Amino acid sequence: MADSSSSQNIIRGVRHQGKAMILELGGEIDMKCSAELKAKFAELYKQNPQVLVVNMVKVEFLDSSGLASLVGALKWCRQNDSEFKLAGLCKRVKSIFEICKLESIFQIYDSEDEALS
Template sequence: MASAPDGDRFTVEVRHEGGAVVLALTGELDHDTAEPLREALEAALAEDGARLLIDFSGVSFCDSTGLNAVLHGRLTAQENGGAVALVGLRRPVERMFRITGADTVFDVYPDVAQALAAGTGRGLWQS
């Protein structure tokens, strides 16, 4: 876990659900707090074919460092036959993904349950 300068904590909770690894993020994701996310992405994507959902529903802010970490995770997953989807994008996080065009390279869902349901239908989240 990392503490943001203003005292908000950034955390990454890792859990396995429906054949996917879910990274549930909370707090402000920026240059000073991105390392736990990078570490969690690296661990989650260590297996070939890993299926990863990144849950942003608890994130109140994300800067370019966070965006780059997520984009790098996506590339790693693709190289290893895996997939990454995003869930729970809230304003202003959703806006940053939209204006950079990053929302077009990810499947984006309102919540984990809908992502798992959609992925199962396409064979993405099956174990």
């Protein structure tokens, strides 16, 4: 059996810019690594970010498991008076938001700079 603990490292980094906390993701986010993403968000919530930006420029694939993690983060931000923004989604990744009719509930920006401006 394959080693389920192996990770393709979807968490590429966390940065701060002003009031914003920027989580940079990459790779293919599916059932295998959605728990890792939820755990990372839980870690970030402890720092009470006023603005949480998820930079998804390097994300190549996202399924409903990953989408559920993002919805969870959005809900936390709404409950805690924080802003939650997504930036840099490629067409392939954006399509799941459209299929699930969720693109209107997220603040989605073409780039990180736009999300921060």
